[in-house]
Amino acid sequence: MDPNKYIELYFSEGLEHLSTLTKGLAPDGGLTKESVSELFRSAHSLKGMAAAMGFDSTSRLAHGLENILGAWRGGAVPSGEEREMALRATDLLHQLFERVQSSGNDSGLEEEVSAWLSSNGGTEGIPATRETPFQAAEPEPPAPASPSKQGAVRIKVSIDPESQLPAARLLVVFQKVKSVFPDCDISPSLAEIQKSGVKSAEFGVSEHPELKNLARQIQSLPEVAHVEITSEEAAESKGSLVSTLRLPASTLDDMLVRISHMLYHMTNLEQALPEAERRRQKFWLESHRSQLHQLYNEILEARLVSFDSLIERLERAVRDLSSRTGKPLRFRVEGKGEKVDKLLLEKLLDPLMHLVRNGADHGIESPAERKSTGKPSEGALLLTIKREGEKLTIIFEDDGKGLDVDSIRESAVKRGIISQDRSENLSKRQILELITLPSFSTKTEVTQISGRGVGLDVVRSAVESLGGTLELESEKGKGSKFFLIFPSAVTLTEVLVFSWGPEFNFAIPASQVTKLYPLSQYQIAWVEGTKKLRIDDTFLEILDFRLSPVGKSGIAVGLDLGSRETVLLVSEVKQTEKVVILPWGPPLERIPHLIGGALLSTGEIVYILDGVTLAREETEAINVFQAK
């Protein structure tokens, strides 16, 4: 800093203060509380300004004067001798200013200044700048006799030996530590540091994911020389400072949203470019886009979490059910280590809990019943988690009494869900699937545990809302097996985007799409009173779900519904894209064929439909119609 730049200000402002002091300390003048405060501030300001300019004598003298005035301000009655001293200091200060004016520095009066200071008792005294000196910043915790609960880990901080206010500096560090560990302790106490002026302290904290980050933050504070974390764990891993981070899942979600926005901005930018320019910059635009997509996928990967927390919940539920039903139960899990998107995991809890309850309540027989059929008295529940490439399969099985195909068939006919004729033509698997229809139940009594009915429709719709399918196998007397099959362990689903008009975009999971049939090449024919799409010699069922008429330019999207193929007529097919399907909140989530929504790379919103549910709704409508 160039002091010459400030010399003018030093004079104009400094002389003002000097004049205040001279007038205020005049022997005939009275001193009031206000005037003493003003005098004190003037001496204080002079001290600071002189120190900034490097005028040591001036600064020391002003400091001595500040001490006297500070004591007065604190309530001490000014003695005649003190007033004399103060006046003498003011005279000396005037002389020092004159020196600066003539020679550019305040040297030459050192002897006089030292004499004044020694008669005043030196400059070491701390001015009583306030009526009540500050006590302790915080209630000091009692000195820990034994390591406190927070004391498992200690952060040791040393500050610069040059630090002028070590207690204040260590308090700044303490406040920082407290932002993560609100009830940490400091040793020695602040009061002790203030008294002794030691330049280091220890903070008792506990193991915490933020610990190393905190250490880095402390290290970056001014005047902090060294930070050390001591704990058993830290002693072992002294290598890298931070190898893994734990961060809130919402941070990753936010990042995904941000990347979606970036992709949208990029598309806008690209479209705003003149055609020729766009072609010239194609390479950069494409590579930018692909980098963003890659980043997006990497973040999705990072969202994968293990099943541990879910399994713990299920285990607890099984223990609870066992004691409530009086049935001894054994719950085993295979494939615990598999990982799944955290959103998917959260959504899996309810359906799996439902299956576990069903299994324990309806599936597993009473111990006596099991004994009579030669089964071990302990009922077995098995959860298997398998990940094959993108596909995730979760199987829940019990070794209970299994489902009775004949009674399901009978019940379905009785309830008018299917006709007698039709029921006889259904395969075993198709019959079993009937129990996943809403309000279908093979057990009529209400139990406290599963509520009314089996409620497998709830499980089915939960699985399907995640883009998965529910299948079941069962053998009477041997047990049941439920398969929850998801196309991807990440809730990243490839979808085919299409529209029925200019306003909205819709999409269907690409896994459900078999083929696209342009209506310009394939004909719609009337067969037995219903419209069908003719493909050579076969006729495909058409789903009557459209928001606006589809003309000749339309496209029939072939949907794979397991045993048969159906087509959905749409106006325009746009692209396929991998998206994160986010479930809608209420009330849209109640629409069964609406899986959720997603943000396309263009930034547009797309409604994701479930082709399987669409087709099933149509079939059920027809079945009910036929039964009547």
Add this chain to the structure above:
Amino acid sequence: MPYKVLIVDDAMFMRAMIRDILVNSGRYEVVGEAANGEDAIQQYSALSPHLVTMDIVMPQMDGIEACKEIIKLDPKARVVMCSALGQEALVIESIAAGAKDFMVKPFSAEKVLKVIDAVMASS
């Protein structure tokens, strides 16, 4: 965009010095100056600066009271105390009251920026 700073000090000399240090860094812009605590509070509400440098000894309302009032107004306020040697108890009081950091006179550009940069970086 440089961060907005309010400088509070009853000495014009000190304000000029701090202003120059901050402005020369290119990272800060001085949006206001106040010579006492009351004026500081008023300017704080009017200007919503990112940071305040607060002298302790001032007429009318001292820097500690002003610091406390400003933090009452805006709990996230970044107040950096400007202290002289021998005012440790006052600095401790203001930090306990929520001041983010402090610097000790006489100032050097290096010292001032080290403290202020660190405060801006950590919050």
